[in-house]
Amino acid sequence: MTDTAFLVDDDLRARLGLWQRELSAVRRLAPNTLEAYGRDVAQFLAFLAEHTGGPVTRDTLKGMRAADIRAFMARRRAENAGSRSLARSLSGLKSFFGYLEREGIVTTEALNAIRTPRQARSLPKALTVAEARAAVAGTAELEDRPWVAARDMAVLSLCYGAGLRIAEALSLSRADLEGEVMRVTGKGGKTRLVPLIAPVRQAIEAYLRLCPFSIGPRETLFRGVRGGALSPRLIQLRVAQLRGAFGLPPTASPHALRHSFATHLLGRGGDLRAIQELLGHASLSTTQIYTAVDTERLLESYRTAHPRAEG
Structure with a gap:
């Protein structure tokens, strides 16, 4: 204070x-x-x-x-x-x-007696599916050290493939990975279970095979080049490199991958309540913003593709 x-x-x-x-x-x-x-x-x-x-x-x-x-x-x-x-x-x-x-x-x-100031609610900037895949898989083309490339790919896979915040991904330990689910510690120390889908698990396993450091079951999973806990800043810088290398939009970031996870799930018919649980949102109203994102995506598709959109 x-x-x-x-x-x-x-x-x-x-x-x-x-x-x-x-x-x-x-x-x-x-x-x-x-x-x-x-x-x-x-x-x-x-x-x-x-x-x-x-x-x-x-x-x-x-x-x-x-x-x-x-x-x-x-x-x-x-x-x-x-x-x-x-x-x-x-x-x-x-x-x-x-x-x-x-x-x-x-x-x-x-x-x-004081009313809370009204806030303009900004929509999350989701990437397209192709952009999200490029962000996750592109590290191998930018990094000469295979274990570092695998590490960054695993972290970004957790953001897009599991909807994790960058801090949540970097706080994971081996003990948090339990079969087909993982235990995630979110804001306020609250924990939730998130499915560990095959591509994400494979990315983590590839990193662990190449990682030069011994990592105990309760120790931080992702390491920097000197063996300490990985800084989120390094992942943010990696995504900045990916933006330049692959022509990704300026809004591309680790958090944008989390937004993309939710938006793409909803676009494929995902249940809003289930997405709320996966993201660790305390209130459904926080998750409902993704319905506006998906609606805007549909409207944009209509405006660009429908023959009567200009009428």
Whole structure:
């Protein structure tokens, strides 16, 4: 969290620490979310401290009005914060003040009066089937070291063939691969079972045969050239190479392969609930965005191919 030494009194500083421990241990928020929430709350406390001319106390928060929060949001927007960042800031504030309310310190009436900024919902940029295959299989043409080429192909196979986030793929161990399924640890430490289809398993086995390092059953599966855990940045750079070599669109990325996995499944008649489970989405509404992607794909096909599309 951003340093709050001069923003709040000792009591609230202790409460901030307890709140963050609750988010980490009880709610099991991802480290990046935890850091962002802490930063957002610290920014708001700095704003209040500036306006009150001293450290924020319980009395400061008890006297807080909806107008104070709107002024903070206006300041953030003036600093070019987008709707997504503002929505996250508000979410972080509601979490902290919700904790304080449960502790009997303040109420959340002022926050409850603030509406979450509307966000333009962007559609995931899926690759075509041919582009996705080129991204997965093309590493052998760009890499002279066979084991590195096999490693990168295995990682990208997990993104496209199993719909894994890059962090999920890189956190796998041998013990996570169980027959025809694998155990994936996703956001917030939640685990799910994902089918391990034959091409993905074969790509992983090819990598393990060539890998020069001994890997124990509970150790990280994918290694860098010095034997340490593989950095996601190296896979991102590999995909950047693939974009140039194979003329892939600028949106091609490891995460785009995950989007392509979901979009292509849906396009072949995959069940939305099943895709939700495979992706590890907590809410079906998050997965439903792929219905819009598939509809847009169909409309584009219609516009380019149907003889009456221009009418």
